[in-house]
Amino acid sequence: MALDHAILVSLLEKPGSGYELARRFERSIGYFWTATHQQIYRVLKRMEAEGWVDVRDVPQYGRPDKKEYSVAPAGREALSAWLAAPIEPESVRHDLAVKIRGAAFDDPASLIGEVERHRQAHRDRLAHYLVGETRDFGQPPEPEAAGPLDAERELQHVVLRGGIAYERMMIDWLDDVLATLARFEPGTDPDTGPAG
Amino acid sequence: MALDHAILVSLLEKPGSGYELARRFERSIGYFWTATHQQIYRVLKRMEAEGWVDVRDVPQYGRPDKKEYSVAPAGREALSAWLAAPIEPESVRHDLAVKIRGAAFDDPASLIGEVERHRQAHRDRLAHYLVGETRDFGQPPEPEAAGPLDAERELQHVVLRGGIAYERMMIDWLDDVLATLARFEPGTDPDTGPAG
């Protein structure tokens, strides 16, 4: 299970509470791994029991207290072991591709609106990534650290570049899909005919 | 749940047994939706109980008999309803991206072999797609059917083009990842130091 490891990586990048992790999973990490706050709290509890993370109660003023989690040595070891073990290339699940092939047995043209909606979502996400890239990686590292490479920064950047490449590819492909769908007349259900 | 609908689409393209569907999910459909034979048999059973599919016992010689499933009218309606309902853009889960960001806290260079393995898997899949594209879509549709568009064929092709674009994007990105990882010295664990 990689949710464990995604949380460990996030906590190594910066310790935080379950709530804060859930916010991160709506942003940066969430671009390549999704999780609800329920899953996160559950996994944190289990990892605490296994000694992978340490907890610290943090009193707060003006808002409820929180539990700040950080990675324990056993957690680092578990992450190292996972990094060293080979994993299978991801198994994809594209609902939209199922819909597109399914549209052949319904009305292809009626799918155009849905595809446009997805295209817009990918455009929005791309724009968001590009803003983040300029903000976080627009300038060269830090003025004083001209020598050694900052692994955390460089690797975060290459993952972000992957996200950007993915969104661009998706937008181009969805344009292709739209052009293909547009070649069909509305109401061309192969079974019920043009009249529905 | 889209597995139901993926199975319905596959059965509309061609009726078949659970076993045959499982084989398809290792090939064409499996490129954008994965399922084991266990899931398929379970879903087929449920869809049969709901009247979405019809079953026909097919005696076979030289091998065990099979049950051939086909889509019933209620199944077509369920598929139509799903096609008309908006879905959320997919939630991605990229283990490899978690590994890449995690490598910043371990030895980045030690991830090179794993990334190369994934790159090769994507090259293999791309080659496989391209062979299939030439085989199935290399020639224009059918000589006699020069008039109306074949929705099933065109939409299968645009989905395949999406798979091809995805694999090409991944290969390019993994080249970028490899170039990035190569800039780190082996054994540069930020905590244990170069000596390990």
Added chain:
DNA sequence: TCTTGCTATGCACCTTGTTGCATAGCAAGC
């Protein structure tokens, strides 16, 4: 005062997905 809304944590239940195993027909080879 009451409501709204954000922060913060968590339980219970249900659905999905995965793993391991079991059964059985039939063919081919040793």
Added chain:
DNA sequence: GCTTGCTATGCAACAAGGTGCATAGCAAGA
């Protein structure tokens, strides 16, 4: 006769993920 291997279907148990709901502190505004 025995084993191996492919076709074909399925159960049981478990792991993972998702939905709905509950609780609670605190601030701001109607």
